[in-house]
Amino acid sequence: MPLKSTPSQSTAADIERLLAIMAKLRDPDSGCPWDKAQSFATIVPFTLEEAYEVADTIERLALEELPGELGDLLFQVIFYCQLGKEQGLFDFSVVVDKICTKLTERHPHVFGEHGGSGELSAAGVKDSWEAIKARERQANEQHSVLDNIPLSLPALARSVKIQQRVARVGFDWAELEPVVAKIHEEIDEVLHEVRQSRVDAAKVRDEMGDLLFAVTNLARHLGVEPEQALRQANAKFERRFRGVETLATADGKALTDHDLAALDAFWDQVKHQEKR
Numbered sequence: 001m002p003l004k005s006t007p008s009q010s011t012a013a014d015i016e017r018l019l020a021i022m023a024k025l026r027d028p029d030s031g032c033p034w035d036k037a038q039s040f041a042t043i044v045p046f047t048l049e050e051a052y053e054v055a056d057t058i059e060r061l062a063l064e065e066l067p068g069e070l071g072d073l074l075f076q077v078i079f080y081c082q083l084g085k086e087q088g089l090f091d092f093s094v095v096v097d098k099i100c101t102k103l104t105e106r107h108p109h110v111f112g113e114h115g116g117s118g119e120l121s122a123a124g125v126k127d128s129w130e131a132i133k134a135r136e137r138q139a140n141e142q143h144s145v146l147d148n149i150p151l152s153l154p155a156l157a158r159s160v161k162i163q164q165r166v167a168r169v170g171f172d173w174a175e176l177e178p179v180v181a182k183i184h185e186e187i188d189e190v191l192h193e194v195r196q197s198r199v200d201a202a203k204v205r206d207e208m209g210d211l212l213f214a215v216t217n218l219a220r221h222l223g224v225e226p227e228q229a230l231r232q233a234n235a236k237f238e239r240r241f242r243g244v245e246t247l248a249t250a251d252g253k254a255l256t257d258h259d260l261a262a263l264d265a266f267w268d269q270v271k272h273q274e275k276r
Contacts, residue, residue: 015092018074018075018078019078019081019082019092022075022078022079022081022082023082026082026083026086035079038079038083039083040080040083043076043079043080043083044152046076047073047076050069050072050073050075050076051073053069053072053073054066054069054070054073055228055231056231057069059228059231059232059235077095078092080095081095107125109125145165145166145168145169146162146165146166149161149162149165154227155212156212156216156226156227156230157226157227159212159213159216159217159226160216160219160220160225160226163216163217163220164220173221176218176221176222179214179217179218179221180218182214182217183211183214183215183218185214186207186210186211186214187211189207189210189211190204190207190208190211192207193207240267240270240271240274241267243266243269243270243273244263244266244267244270247266247269247270248262248263248266
């Protein structure tokens with residue numbers, strides 16, 4: 001449905017309404033018992049869930065659902081701001097000021113003295129952004145290029161952040177071949193551990209971690225976002241296996257009554273049907 005008004009006509013009123021609703025939910029006397037019981041820490045899992053629901057909606061191209069999902073995610077920000085206000089730490093206006101300041105300072109090509117006067121590629125903008133962030137880390141007396149990478153990031157996303165940071169100081173392969181070779185090396189090391197007469201689970205886990213890190217590095221070199229790629233692979237596998245279940249039970253037999261060869265044949269049939 002197209003917008004009936006320009007974005008600026010009612011934005012301020014909409015934000016004030018949302019802030020008022022949030023304050024009412026947290027009112028000590030008349031608020032919602034669940035909302036009143038929450039803290040910064042207890043809200044985090046819901047924030048992550050809402051962010052993934054936004055990503056899922058976009059990946060499914062269900063854009064008609066996107067406003068609702070974005071609203072849920074925005075509510076998380078409003079919730080944190082209400083908690084901050086109650087504790088005298090910050091409020092919504094402080095959060096808005098922080099991001100406005102950051103965006104203007106990190107986009108000198110747009111907001112600087114000569115903003116908009118020259119062409120800059122997307123890659124150039126990204127390089128400029130990262131250079132500014134590096135200067136900010138130095139100004140804050142951070143001593144490692146790996147400082148301030150959140151431990152709470154999903155492991156795949158955090159590995160990409162680590163690899164990007166070290167690549168900017170030259171710790172990276174320029175060619176694809178050694179990246180791929182590293183994956184084969186890590187596979188061999190995993191297999192070496194699992195073929196021992198007495199398997200050490202901790203060593204297997206360690207080598208599997210190295211393998212996953214190497215695969216993530218290949219994704220980065222190829223310009224593929226690994227978290228998104230894995231979500232898509234999960235969805236594809238689920239879709240195809242549901243097709244296997246349908247074929248396997250079409251003759252009245254339970255799924256477990258088929259051996260692996262039969263299930264593999266169903267899998268190939270489903271893949272073939274998808275490609276037609």
